[in-house]
Amino acid sequence: MSAKKSETEKFMGTPLEKESFEDGSVILTEWEPKLWYSWSTGKVVGKFLSELKAGKIAAIKCDSCKRTLIPPRMFCEICFSELKDWVYVKDTGKVNTFVISKIATDRSPLKEPKIAAVIDIDGSDGGILHMLGEVNPDDVKIGMKVQAVWKSQYERRGEITDIKYFKPIGD
Amino acid sequence: MTENVEGGIPVNFVYTAGIAGEEFLRGLKKGKILGNKCKCGLSYIPPRLFCEDCFSMIEKNFESPTIGKVFSFSVANVSFDGEKITPETIALIDIGESKLMHRLNIPGEKVRLGMKVKAVFKPAEARKGSINDIKYFEAI
Numbered sequence: 284m285s286a287k288k289s290e291t292e293k294f295m296g297t298p299l300e301k302e303s304f305e306d307g308s309v310i311l312t313e314w315e316p317k318l319w320y321s322w323s324t325g326k327v328v329g330k331f332l333s334e335l336k337a338g339k340i341a342a343i344k345c346d347s348c349k350r351t352l353i354p355p356r357m358f359c360e361i362c363f364s365e366l367k368d369w370v371y372v373k374d375t376g377k378v379n380t381f382v383i384s385k386i387a388t389d390r391s392p393l394k395e396p397k398i399a400a401v402i403d404i405d406g407s408d409g410g411i412l413h414m415l416g417e418v419n420p421d422d423v424k425i426g427m428k429v430q431a432v433w434k435s436q437y438e439r440r441g442e443i444t445d446i447k448y449f450k451p452i453g454d
Numbered sequence: 455m456t457e458n459v460e461g462g463i464p465v466n467f468v469y470t471a472g473i474a475g476e477e478f479l480r481g482l483k484k485g486k487i488l489g490n491k492c493k494c495g496l497s498y499i500p501p502r503l504f505c506e507d508c509f510s511m512i513e514k515n516f517e518s519p520t521i522g523k524v525f526s527f528s529v530a531n532v533s534f535d536g537e538k539i540t541p542e543t544i545a546l547i548d549i550g551e552s553k554l555m556h557r558l559n560i561p562g563e564k565v566r567l568g569m570k571v572k573a574v575f576k577p578a579e580a581r582k583g584s585i586n587d588i589k590y591f592e593a594i
Contacts, residue, residue: 313469329456
């Protein structure tokens with residue numbers, strides 16, 4: 284064990300160095316609990332995801348608020364109307380906000396930073412959280428025009444990741 | 455319609471057993487079950503650095519026999535993750551000074567409280583310093 288004797292005596296602990304985890308000096312117990320989940324999408328999000336599989340972005344309209352909502356939902360959160368009027372919107376939009384992430388969800392460092400962004404979809408009053416691609420992180424600007432890059436129809440599974448990312452399309 | 459979205463959450467971890475725990479794991483690697491005994495009379499397997507009863511630091515280690523008696527047992531039909539598994543018998547085994555929880559290679563219906571069992575270690579080269587260096591306890 285790569286313990287510093289004086290500190291061990293003082294604190295009754297064993298200081299571990301980064302090397303301790305690599306050189307076999309300390310016995311390690313590794314474990315990975317399986318935290319699988321499955322959530323039911325419900326009617327509206329279910330249809331939205333099925334439309335993604337078909338390569339289309341589906342939104343839902345609220346006639347009383349005159350809004351086109353994306354992601355679609357069953358009820359308007361402003362006027363509480365039940366929503367049934369589906370429309371397709373374009374797969375283009377503008378960057379509303381973004382973040383450059385250098386670590387993965389499990390905090391491991393990423394070789395290439397990932398850019399997550401909220402994209403306001405053209406022809407709608409909403410936006411979706413997705414990734415940006417084919418762009419240098421330094422060049423991302425709020426208001427930048429982007430377009431969805433889709434997986435091929437054979438790879439699409441009815442998931443938000445059926446869109447690979449959004450890429451800049453210039454003015 | 456897409457009815458379900460499935461995924462997983464990665465939560466990997468690495469655990470280090472601490473001073474007393476490390477000694478226990480190194481003991482297993484050598485094919486030994488180690489314990490320690492506090493001056494107040496309480497014994498621990500696996501060993502602890504401090505007595506949980508009187509809070510003294512424990513310094514007296516001992517090597518436990520690898521033979522004991524079934525003190526209590528249970529049959530597990532599902533894994534930690536809730537998946538169905540071939541039923542496994544888990545027992546608390548009285549090995550003299552203290553008790554150790556481990557697997558039995560005896561079907562639940564054949565286990566009797568008080569039955570004599572002994573630890574079966576993996577071959578030396580397969581041991582890693584893990585509680586699983588003991589494959590199971592078997593009847594003698």
